[in-house]
Amino acid sequence: MQKVKKIVLIFFITILSSCVSKKDIVYFQNDKIEQAKFSNSYKTIFKPDDLLQITISALDIEAVKPFNLPAVNYSSTTNTVIGTPQQQAYLIDSEGNIDFPLLGQLKIAGLTRSETISLLKNKLDPDYVKNPTINIRISNYKVTILGDVKQPGTYTIPNERITVLDAIGLAGDLNISGIRNIQVKREEGNKISTYNLDLKSNKLFTSPVYYLQQNDVVYVQPNKAKFQSASYNQNTGLFISIGSVLISLITLIAK
Template identity: 65%
Template sequence: MQRIKKIVLAFIVLTITSCASRKEIVYFQKDQVDQSKTNTTYKTVFKADDLLQITVSALNSEAVKPFNLQTVSYSLSTDSPTGRPQQQTYLIDNEGFIDFPVLGRLKLAGLSRTEAIELLKNKLSPDYVKNPTINIKITNFSITVLGDVKMPGRFTIPNERISVLEAVGLAGDLNMSGIRTIEVKREENNEIKSYKLDLRSNEVFNSPAYYLQQNDVVYVEPNRSSSQDAAYNKNTGLFISLGSVIISLISILTR
Protein backbone atom coordinates (compact mmCIF):
# COMPACT_ATOMS: atom_id res chain seq x y z
CA MET A 1 0.00 0.00 0.00
CA GLN A 2 2.85 2.34 0.92
CA ARG A 3 4.52 1.61 -2.40
CA ILE A 4 1.36 2.47 -4.34
CA LYS A 5 1.14 5.82 -2.53
CA LYS A 6 4.71 6.62 -3.51
CA ILE A 7 4.01 5.79 -7.16
CA VAL A 8 0.87 7.96 -7.17
CA LEU A 9 2.74 10.82 -5.52
CA ALA A 10 5.57 10.56 -8.04
CA PHE A 11 3.04 10.60 -10.88
CA ILE A 12 1.37 13.74 -9.47
CA VAL A 13 4.73 15.52 -9.11
CA LEU A 14 5.69 14.54 -12.65
CA THR A 15 2.37 15.80 -14.00
CA ILE A 16 2.66 19.13 -12.19
CA THR A 17 6.24 19.58 -13.42
CA SER A 18 5.20 18.81 -17.01
CA CYS A 19 2.35 21.34 -16.84
CA ALA A 20 4.67 24.00 -15.45
CA SER A 21 7.21 23.33 -18.18
CA ARG A 22 4.54 23.55 -20.87
CA LYS A 23 3.36 26.92 -19.55
CA GLU A 24 6.89 28.24 -19.77
CA ILE A 25 7.57 26.98 -23.28
CA VAL A 26 4.50 26.87 -25.54
CA TYR A 27 3.73 29.92 -27.69
CA PHE A 28 0.35 31.75 -27.92
CA GLN A 29 -1.33 29.86 -25.04
CA LYS A 30 -2.53 32.57 -22.68
CA ASP A 31 -5.39 34.32 -24.44
CA GLN A 32 -7.35 34.76 -27.63
CA VAL A 33 -6.37 37.16 -30.39
CA ASP A 34 -8.33 40.43 -30.26
CA GLN A 35 -8.58 41.26 -33.95
CA SER A 36 -9.59 44.84 -33.21
CA LYS A 37 -6.23 45.46 -31.51
CA THR A 38 -4.00 43.41 -33.80
CA ASN A 39 -1.10 45.40 -35.23
CA THR A 40 -1.52 44.90 -38.98
CA THR A 41 -0.03 48.21 -40.12
CA TYR A 42 3.58 48.69 -41.05
CA LYS A 43 5.34 51.87 -42.14
CA THR A 44 9.01 52.28 -43.00
CA VAL A 45 10.50 55.46 -41.58
CA PHE A 46 13.92 56.45 -42.89
CA LYS A 47 16.73 56.89 -40.37
CA ALA A 48 20.35 58.00 -40.27
CA ASP A 49 22.75 55.44 -41.80
CA ASP A 50 20.06 54.07 -44.14
CA LEU A 51 21.51 53.41 -47.59
CA LEU A 52 18.87 54.35 -50.17
CA GLN A 53 18.50 53.40 -53.81
CA ILE A 54 16.35 56.03 -55.51
CA THR A 55 15.03 55.43 -59.02
CA VAL A 56 13.34 58.18 -61.02
CA SER A 57 11.26 57.19 -64.08
CA ALA A 58 9.26 59.18 -66.62
CA LEU A 59 8.12 59.12 -70.23
CA ASN A 60 11.07 61.34 -71.15
CA SER A 61 14.01 59.02 -70.49
CA GLU A 62 16.58 61.74 -71.20
CA ALA A 63 15.11 64.00 -68.53
CA VAL A 64 15.62 61.44 -65.76
CA LYS A 65 19.22 60.50 -66.59
CA PRO A 66 20.80 63.10 -64.27
CA PHE A 67 18.83 61.61 -61.36
CA ASN A 68 19.75 57.96 -62.01
CA LEU A 69 23.53 58.04 -61.71
CA GLN A 70 25.50 54.83 -61.98
CA THR A 71 28.78 53.88 -60.36
CA VAL A 72 31.48 51.57 -61.68
CA SER A 73 34.60 50.01 -60.21
CA TYR A 74 37.99 50.71 -61.75
CA SER A 75 41.01 48.43 -62.02
CA LEU A 76 44.02 49.77 -60.12
CA SER A 77 46.45 48.46 -62.72
CA THR A 78 44.74 49.56 -65.96
CA ASP A 79 42.49 52.35 -64.63
CA SER A 80 39.64 50.91 -66.70
CA PRO A 81 36.07 50.08 -65.61
CA THR A 82 35.45 46.55 -64.31
CA GLY A 83 32.17 44.72 -63.78
CA ARG A 84 28.66 45.95 -64.45
CA PRO A 85 27.60 49.50 -63.52
CA GLN A 86 25.55 49.74 -60.32
CA GLN A 87 22.94 52.35 -59.54
CA GLN A 88 24.09 55.08 -57.21
CA THR A 89 23.02 54.77 -53.55
CA TYR A 90 22.60 57.60 -51.06
CA LEU A 91 23.58 57.38 -47.39
CA ILE A 92 21.47 59.35 -44.93
CA ASP A 93 24.00 61.22 -42.79
CA ASN A 94 23.86 61.86 -39.04
CA GLU A 95 21.86 65.04 -39.64
CA GLY A 96 19.28 63.14 -41.72
CA PHE A 97 20.27 64.44 -45.17
CA ILE A 98 21.26 62.93 -48.50
CA ASP A 99 23.06 64.72 -51.31
CA PHE A 100 20.89 64.17 -54.40
CA PRO A 101 21.94 65.11 -57.95
CA VAL A 102 20.86 68.59 -59.11
CA LEU A 103 18.54 69.05 -56.10
CA GLY A 104 21.33 69.11 -53.51
CA ARG A 105 20.81 68.26 -49.83
CA LEU A 106 17.43 66.79 -48.94
CA LYS A 107 16.34 65.76 -45.46
CA LEU A 108 14.74 62.31 -45.59
CA ALA A 109 15.30 61.03 -42.04
CA GLY A 110 12.03 60.90 -40.15
CA LEU A 111 9.96 60.64 -43.32
CA SER A 112 7.94 57.61 -44.39
CA ARG A 113 8.46 56.22 -47.87
CA THR A 114 5.28 57.94 -49.08
CA GLU A 115 6.37 61.28 -47.62
CA ALA A 116 9.86 61.02 -49.13
CA ILE A 117 8.47 60.18 -52.57
CA GLU A 118 6.09 63.12 -52.36
CA LEU A 119 8.96 65.43 -51.40
CA LEU A 120 11.05 64.31 -54.39
CA LYS A 121 8.11 64.64 -56.78
CA ASN A 122 7.50 68.21 -55.66
CA LYS A 123 11.20 69.04 -56.11
CA LEU A 124 11.44 67.46 -59.57
CA SER A 125 8.13 68.38 -61.19
CA PRO A 126 7.54 70.33 -63.31
CA ASP A 127 10.92 72.11 -63.54
CA TYR A 128 13.10 69.04 -64.18
CA VAL A 129 10.87 66.03 -64.89
CA LYS A 130 7.22 65.96 -65.87
CA ASN A 131 5.07 63.45 -63.94
CA PRO A 132 7.95 61.45 -62.45
CA THR A 133 7.54 58.01 -60.90
CA ILE A 134 9.86 57.47 -57.95
CA ASN A 135 10.86 54.29 -56.14
CA ILE A 136 12.94 54.27 -52.95
CA LYS A 137 14.50 51.13 -51.49
CA ILE A 138 16.65 50.63 -48.38
CA THR A 139 19.55 48.45 -49.52
CA ASN A 140 21.00 47.83 -46.03
CA PHE A 141 17.79 46.95 -44.15
CA SER A 142 18.81 44.37 -41.57
CA ILE A 143 17.95 43.11 -38.09
CA THR A 144 19.96 41.22 -35.48
CA VAL A 145 18.88 38.28 -33.30
CA LEU A 146 21.04 37.50 -30.27
CA GLY A 147 20.93 35.24 -27.24
CA ASP A 148 19.46 31.80 -26.66
CA VAL A 149 18.46 30.90 -30.22
CA LYS A 150 19.75 28.19 -32.53
CA MET A 151 21.38 30.50 -35.12
CA PRO A 152 22.05 34.01 -33.78
CA GLY A 153 23.22 36.59 -36.27
CA ARG A 154 22.50 39.61 -38.44
CA PHE A 155 19.98 39.14 -41.24
CA THR A 156 19.41 41.27 -44.35
CA ILE A 157 15.72 41.75 -45.21
CA PRO A 158 15.24 42.46 -48.95
CA ASN A 159 11.55 43.45 -48.75
CA GLU A 160 12.02 45.71 -45.69
CA ARG A 161 9.17 44.04 -43.80
CA ILE A 162 9.60 41.45 -41.07
CA SER A 163 7.77 40.58 -37.88
CA VAL A 164 9.45 39.55 -34.65
CA LEU A 165 8.11 36.02 -35.16
CA GLU A 166 9.69 35.82 -38.60
CA ALA A 167 12.97 37.07 -37.11
CA VAL A 168 12.85 34.28 -34.52
CA GLY A 169 12.21 31.84 -37.37
CA LEU A 170 15.24 33.13 -39.30
CA ALA A 171 17.36 32.46 -36.22
CA GLY A 172 16.14 28.85 -36.09
CA ASP A 173 13.67 29.42 -33.20
CA LEU A 174 14.38 29.77 -29.49
CA ASN A 175 16.23 27.00 -27.72
CA MET A 176 14.21 25.16 -25.08
CA SER A 177 16.21 27.04 -22.45
CA GLY A 178 15.36 30.46 -23.91
CA ILE A 179 12.97 32.65 -21.88
CA ARG A 180 9.78 33.21 -23.90
CA THR A 181 9.56 36.91 -22.96
CA ILE A 182 11.98 38.44 -25.44
CA GLU A 183 13.29 41.99 -25.79
CA VAL A 184 13.48 44.28 -28.83
CA LYS A 185 16.01 47.12 -28.74
CA ARG A 186 15.23 50.02 -31.08
CA GLU A 187 16.76 53.44 -31.70
CA GLU A 188 14.13 56.17 -31.73
CA ASN A 189 14.83 59.92 -31.66
CA ASN A 190 18.47 59.31 -30.71
CA GLU A 191 17.44 57.11 -27.78
CA ILE A 192 17.53 53.32 -27.31
CA LYS A 193 14.08 52.02 -26.38
CA SER A 194 13.23 48.53 -25.14
CA TYR A 195 10.07 46.54 -25.84
CA LYS A 196 9.15 43.33 -24.02
CA LEU A 197 7.17 40.75 -25.98
CA ASP A 198 5.77 37.62 -24.34
CA LEU A 199 5.65 34.94 -27.03
CA ARG A 200 3.41 32.81 -24.80
CA SER A 201 0.64 35.39 -25.18
CA ASN A 202 -1.34 36.46 -28.22
CA GLU A 203 -0.81 40.04 -27.01
CA VAL A 204 2.45 39.87 -28.95
CA PHE A 205 0.45 40.75 -32.08
CA ASN A 206 -0.57 44.07 -30.50
CA SER A 207 2.95 45.25 -29.66
CA PRO A 208 4.41 48.30 -31.45
CA ALA A 209 7.54 46.18 -31.89
CA TYR A 210 5.71 43.26 -33.56
CA TYR A 211 6.95 44.57 -36.91
CA LEU A 212 10.67 45.24 -36.70
CA GLN A 213 12.39 48.32 -38.05
CA GLN A 214 15.80 48.54 -39.67
CA ASN A 215 18.68 47.84 -37.25
CA ASP A 216 16.40 46.47 -34.50
CA VAL A 217 18.02 43.96 -32.14
CA VAL A 218 16.04 40.99 -30.79
CA TYR A 219 17.46 39.47 -27.61
CA VAL A 220 16.49 36.13 -26.07
CA GLU A 221 17.63 35.66 -22.49
CA PRO A 222 18.57 32.15 -21.29
CA ASN A 223 16.72 30.81 -18.27
CA ARG A 224 18.37 30.61 -14.85
CA SER A 225 19.38 26.96 -15.00
CA SER A 226 21.01 27.44 -18.40
CA SER A 227 22.96 30.46 -17.13
CA GLN A 228 24.09 28.53 -14.04
CA ASP A 229 25.19 25.58 -16.17
CA ALA A 230 27.22 27.91 -18.40
CA ALA A 231 28.89 29.51 -15.38
CA TYR A 232 29.63 26.07 -13.88
CA ASN A 233 31.12 24.74 -17.11
CA LYS A 234 33.20 27.89 -17.51
CA ASN A 235 34.76 27.55 -14.03
CA THR A 236 35.15 23.77 -13.97
CA GLY A 237 38.61 23.85 -15.58
CA LEU A 238 39.76 26.52 -13.15
CA PHE A 239 38.57 24.50 -10.15
CA ILE A 240 40.28 21.35 -11.43
CA SER A 241 43.57 23.21 -12.00
CA LEU A 242 43.38 24.83 -8.58
CA GLY A 243 42.63 21.48 -6.98
CA SER A 244 45.62 19.90 -8.71
CA VAL A 245 47.91 22.66 -7.45
CA ILE A 246 46.63 22.26 -3.87
CA ILE A 247 47.07 18.46 -3.97
CA SER A 248 50.61 18.88 -5.32
CA LEU A 249 51.48 21.33 -2.54
CA ILE A 250 50.10 19.01 0.12
CA SER A 251 52.10 16.11 -1.32
CA ILE A 252 55.30 18.15 -1.24
CA LEU A 253 54.73 19.40 2.32
CA THR A 254 53.92 15.97 3.75
CA ARG A 255 56.94 14.18 2.39
Protein backbone atom coordinates in the same frame (compact mmCIF):
# COMPACT_ATOMS: atom_id res chain seq x y z
CA MET B 1 24.62 4.40 5.55
CA GLN B 2 21.06 4.65 4.25
CA LYS B 3 21.10 8.35 5.05
CA VAL B 4 24.27 8.87 2.99
CA LYS B 5 22.79 7.01 0.04
CA LYS B 6 19.62 9.11 0.19
CA ILE B 7 21.59 12.37 0.24
CA VAL B 8 23.72 11.31 -2.75
CA LEU B 9 20.63 10.18 -4.66
CA ILE B 10 18.84 13.49 -4.06
CA PHE B 11 21.96 15.36 -5.16
CA PHE B 12 22.17 13.56 -8.50
CA ILE B 13 18.44 13.81 -9.13
CA THR B 14 18.64 17.58 -8.60
CA ILE B 15 21.50 17.93 -11.10
CA LEU B 16 20.31 15.60 -13.82
CA SER B 17 16.55 16.10 -13.80
CA SER B 18 14.92 18.95 -15.66
CA CYS B 19 11.16 19.21 -15.46
CA VAL B 20 9.76 21.89 -17.76
CA SER B 21 6.12 22.86 -17.42
CA LYS B 22 3.99 23.21 -20.55
CA LYS B 23 2.92 26.68 -19.46
CA ASP B 24 6.54 27.81 -19.60
CA ILE B 25 7.20 26.89 -23.23
CA VAL B 26 3.97 27.06 -25.28
CA TYR B 27 3.53 30.18 -27.43
CA PHE B 28 0.35 32.31 -27.62
CA GLN B 29 -1.47 30.57 -24.76
CA ASN B 30 -2.51 33.66 -22.78
CA ASP B 31 -4.54 36.85 -23.25
CA LYS B 32 -7.08 36.55 -26.02
CA ILE B 33 -7.30 39.67 -28.17
CA GLU B 34 -10.00 41.03 -30.42
CA GLN B 35 -9.19 40.66 -34.11
CA ALA B 36 -10.16 44.30 -34.61
CA LYS B 37 -7.20 45.34 -32.47
CA PHE B 38 -4.75 43.52 -34.70
CA SER B 39 -3.35 45.51 -37.61
CA ASN B 40 -0.96 44.26 -40.26
CA SER B 41 -0.22 47.76 -41.54
CA TYR B 42 3.45 48.60 -41.56
CA LYS B 43 5.43 51.65 -42.59
CA THR B 44 9.17 51.82 -43.11
CA ILE B 45 10.64 54.97 -41.55
CA PHE B 46 13.99 56.05 -42.93
CA LYS B 47 16.83 56.55 -40.47
CA PRO B 48 20.44 57.79 -40.49
CA ASP B 49 22.85 55.22 -41.97
CA ASP B 50 20.16 53.77 -44.25
CA LEU B 51 21.53 53.18 -47.73
CA LEU B 52 18.82 54.05 -50.26
CA GLN B 53 18.51 53.03 -53.86
CA ILE B 54 16.36 55.63 -55.58
CA THR B 55 15.21 55.08 -59.16
CA ILE B 56 13.51 57.84 -61.16
CA SER B 57 11.68 56.91 -64.34
CA ALA B 58 9.49 58.82 -66.81
CA LEU B 59 8.51 58.94 -70.48
CA ASP B 60 11.35 61.38 -71.13
CA ILE B 61 14.39 59.12 -70.68
CA GLU B 62 16.88 61.94 -71.18
CA ALA B 63 15.27 63.99 -68.41
CA VAL B 64 15.76 61.28 -65.78
CA LYS B 65 19.37 60.40 -66.63
CA PRO B 66 20.91 62.98 -64.23
CA PHE B 67 18.96 61.40 -61.36
CA ASN B 68 20.01 57.79 -62.05
CA LEU B 69 23.75 58.19 -61.96
CA PRO B 70 25.73 54.93 -62.10
CA ALA B 71 28.38 54.15 -59.51
CA VAL B 72 31.52 53.00 -61.36
CA ASN B 73 35.13 52.11 -60.66
CA TYR B 74 37.90 53.39 -62.86
CA SER B 75 41.25 51.79 -63.68
CA SER B 76 44.13 53.91 -62.38
CA THR B 77 46.23 53.07 -65.44
CA THR B 78 43.79 53.22 -68.36
CA ASN B 79 41.17 55.53 -66.79
CA THR B 80 38.43 53.23 -68.07
CA VAL B 81 35.43 51.80 -66.25
CA ILE B 82 36.04 48.47 -64.48
CA GLY B 83 33.21 45.97 -64.14
CA THR B 84 29.48 46.55 -64.56
CA PRO B 85 28.18 49.97 -63.45
CA GLN B 86 25.80 49.82 -60.48
CA GLN B 87 23.12 52.31 -59.61
CA GLN B 88 24.22 55.03 -57.23
CA ALA B 89 23.09 54.57 -53.63
CA TYR B 90 22.40 57.41 -51.20
CA LEU B 91 23.53 57.20 -47.58
CA ILE B 92 21.41 59.10 -45.06
CA ASP B 93 23.96 61.01 -42.98
CA SER B 94 23.94 61.63 -39.24
CA GLU B 95 21.87 64.77 -39.79
CA GLY B 96 19.24 62.80 -41.69
CA ASN B 97 20.08 64.17 -45.16
CA ILE B 98 20.97 62.75 -48.56
CA ASP B 99 22.79 64.65 -51.30
CA PHE B 100 20.64 64.22 -54.41
CA PRO B 101 21.68 65.25 -57.95
CA LEU B 102 20.62 68.80 -58.89
CA LEU B 103 18.30 69.05 -55.87
CA GLY B 104 21.09 69.20 -53.28
CA GLN B 105 20.56 68.11 -49.68
CA LEU B 106 17.18 66.67 -48.76
CA LYS B 107 15.97 65.84 -45.26
CA ILE B 108 14.88 62.20 -45.42
CA ALA B 109 15.29 60.73 -41.93
CA GLY B 110 11.99 60.39 -40.09
CA LEU B 111 9.95 60.17 -43.30
CA THR B 112 8.08 57.12 -44.56
CA ARG B 113 8.55 55.79 -48.07
CA SER B 114 5.38 57.47 -49.36
CA GLU B 115 6.35 60.78 -47.75
CA THR B 116 9.80 60.63 -49.35
CA ILE B 117 8.31 59.84 -52.76
CA SER B 118 5.94 62.81 -52.43
CA LEU B 119 8.86 65.06 -51.45
CA LEU B 120 10.89 64.03 -54.50
CA LYS B 121 7.95 64.35 -56.86
CA ASN B 122 7.28 67.89 -55.65
CA LYS B 123 10.95 68.77 -56.18
CA LEU B 124 11.21 67.20 -59.64
CA ASP B 125 7.85 67.95 -61.26
CA PRO B 126 7.53 69.96 -63.42
CA ASP B 127 10.90 71.77 -63.43
CA TYR B 128 13.09 68.70 -64.04
CA VAL B 129 10.93 65.66 -64.83
CA LYS B 130 7.27 65.58 -65.81
CA ASN B 131 5.15 62.93 -64.05
CA PRO B 132 8.06 60.95 -62.60
CA THR B 133 7.70 57.44 -61.19
CA ILE B 134 9.89 56.94 -58.14
CA ASN B 135 10.99 53.69 -56.53
CA ILE B 136 12.90 53.58 -53.22
CA ARG B 137 14.34 50.63 -51.34
CA ILE B 138 16.79 50.20 -48.46
CA SER B 139 19.75 48.10 -49.59
CA ASN B 140 21.18 47.56 -46.08
CA TYR B 141 17.98 46.66 -44.21
CA LYS B 142 18.93 44.21 -41.46
CA VAL B 143 17.93 42.96 -38.02
CA THR B 144 19.98 41.15 -35.37
CA ILE B 145 18.82 38.20 -33.25
CA LEU B 146 20.92 37.37 -30.19
CA GLY B 147 20.75 35.16 -27.12
CA ASP B 148 19.23 31.73 -26.62
CA VAL B 149 18.24 30.90 -30.20
CA LYS B 150 19.58 28.18 -32.47
CA GLN B 151 21.27 30.46 -35.04
CA PRO B 152 21.98 33.95 -33.63
CA GLY B 153 23.28 36.53 -36.05
CA THR B 154 22.52 39.52 -38.26
CA TYR B 155 20.10 38.94 -41.13
CA THR B 156 19.56 41.05 -44.26
CA ILE B 157 15.87 41.50 -45.08
CA PRO B 158 15.30 42.05 -48.82
CA ASN B 159 11.60 42.99 -48.66
CA GLU B 160 11.92 45.44 -45.72
CA ARG B 161 9.04 43.84 -43.83
CA ILE B 162 9.64 41.42 -40.98
CA THR B 163 7.83 40.59 -37.75
CA VAL B 164 9.54 39.58 -34.52
CA LEU B 165 8.21 36.05 -35.13
CA ASP B 166 9.76 36.02 -38.60
CA ALA B 167 13.08 37.08 -37.05
CA ILE B 168 12.94 34.28 -34.47
CA GLY B 169 12.12 31.86 -37.29
CA LEU B 170 15.17 33.02 -39.26
CA ALA B 171 17.29 32.27 -36.20
CA GLY B 172 15.94 28.71 -36.01
CA ASP B 173 13.48 29.39 -33.15
CA LEU B 174 14.21 29.62 -29.44
CA ASN B 175 16.08 26.85 -27.69
CA ILE B 176 13.97 25.03 -25.12
CA SER B 177 15.93 26.94 -22.47
CA GLY B 178 15.04 30.34 -23.92
CA ILE B 179 12.78 32.52 -21.81
CA ARG B 180 9.59 33.41 -23.68
CA ASN B 181 9.96 36.99 -22.44
CA ILE B 182 12.22 38.69 -24.97
CA GLN B 183 13.51 42.20 -25.57
CA VAL B 184 13.59 44.36 -28.68
CA LYS B 185 16.17 47.14 -28.72
CA ARG B 186 15.34 49.99 -31.10
CA GLU B 187 17.16 53.23 -31.83
CA GLU B 188 14.68 56.09 -31.64
CA GLY B 189 16.03 59.57 -32.05
CA ASN B 190 19.18 59.82 -29.96
CA LYS B 191 18.36 56.99 -27.55
CA ILE B 192 17.94 53.22 -27.45
CA SER B 193 14.45 52.14 -26.41
CA THR B 194 13.77 48.70 -24.91
CA TYR B 195 10.48 46.87 -25.49
CA ASN B 196 9.54 43.67 -23.64
CA LEU B 197 7.52 40.97 -25.38
CA ASP B 198 5.94 37.83 -23.96
CA LEU B 199 5.71 35.06 -26.56
CA LYS B 200 3.21 33.25 -24.34
CA SER B 201 0.76 36.15 -24.72
CA ASN B 202 -1.37 37.05 -27.74
CA LYS B 203 -0.82 40.71 -26.84
CA LEU B 204 2.41 40.29 -28.79
CA PHE B 205 0.43 40.91 -31.99
CA THR B 206 -0.60 44.41 -30.85
CA SER B 207 2.91 45.48 -29.75
CA PRO B 208 4.52 48.50 -31.46
CA VAL B 209 7.55 46.28 -32.15
CA TYR B 210 5.65 43.30 -33.58
CA TYR B 211 6.86 44.66 -36.93
CA LEU B 212 10.58 45.26 -36.65
CA GLN B 213 12.39 48.29 -38.01
CA GLN B 214 15.79 48.22 -39.70
CA ASN B 215 18.68 47.68 -37.25
CA ASP B 216 16.41 46.41 -34.46
CA VAL B 217 18.03 43.92 -32.07
CA VAL B 218 16.01 41.00 -30.69
CA TYR B 219 17.44 39.44 -27.52
CA VAL B 220 16.30 36.13 -26.05
CA GLN B 221 17.49 35.60 -22.48
CA PRO B 222 18.36 32.07 -21.31
CA ASN B 223 16.40 30.66 -18.40
CA LYS B 224 17.82 30.18 -14.89
CA ALA B 225 18.74 26.55 -15.49
CA LYS B 226 20.82 27.55 -18.54
CA PHE B 227 22.70 30.11 -16.46
CA GLN B 228 23.41 27.52 -13.80
CA SER B 229 24.59 24.91 -16.28
CA ALA B 230 26.98 27.47 -17.81
CA SER B 231 28.70 27.76 -14.41
CA TYR B 232 29.68 24.09 -14.39
CA ASN B 233 33.25 23.54 -15.55
CA GLN B 234 34.57 21.08 -18.14
CA ASN B 235 35.21 18.43 -15.47
CA THR B 236 31.56 18.05 -14.45
CA GLY B 237 31.23 14.81 -16.41
CA LEU B 238 34.36 13.45 -14.77
CA PHE B 239 33.07 14.33 -11.30
CA ILE B 240 29.75 12.61 -12.00
CA SER B 241 31.61 9.49 -13.13
CA ILE B 242 33.74 9.51 -9.97
CA GLY B 243 30.60 10.00 -7.90
CA SER B 244 28.97 7.02 -9.56
CA VAL B 245 32.01 4.87 -8.76
CA LEU B 246 31.95 6.04 -5.15
CA ILE B 247 28.26 5.19 -4.83
CA SER B 248 28.96 1.71 -6.18
CA LEU B 249 31.80 1.23 -3.70
CA ILE B 250 29.65 2.45 -0.80
CA THR B 251 26.90 0.06 -1.85
CA LEU B 252 29.32 -2.90 -1.97
CA ILE B 253 30.82 -2.06 1.42
CA ALA B 254 27.40 -1.66 2.99
CA LYS B 255 26.35 -5.20 1.94
